[in-house]
Amino acid sequence: LWVFININLILMIFNMLPIPPLDGEKVLNFFLPENLKRIYAQIRPYGTTILLLLIMLGSVANLDLLSFIIEPLKNFFLELILLA
Numbered sequence: 001l002w003v004f005i006n007i008n009l010i011l012m013i014f015n016m017l018p019i020p021p022l023d024g025e026k027v028l029n030f031f032l033p034e035n036l037k038r039i040y041a042q043i044r045p046y047g048t049t050i051l052l053l054l055i056m057l058g059s060v061a062n063l064d065l066l067s068f069i070i071e072p073l074k075n076f077f078l079e080l081i082l083l084a
Helices: 001-015 023-031 034-060 065-083
Strands: none
Touching: 001 065, 023 034, 034 065
16 A cells, blocks of 8 residues: 555656646646746647656766655655645
């Protein structure tokens, strides 16, 4: 059960990253004002490249930015689950 919860939290947080091929982009786009939506739309074609670079940085350059972002959020949500 513990492994199941951890994996699902990691997948949830990863999916909510505001990088265009992921669902977090749609959530962020909903809350952005119109002028920022146009700027953000220009980044959309490069979203997959940005995502792949973030993933590859962890293995190639030993700079794991995704874990740096995901791990504290995962711990936060685990604390919420344990308190409930």
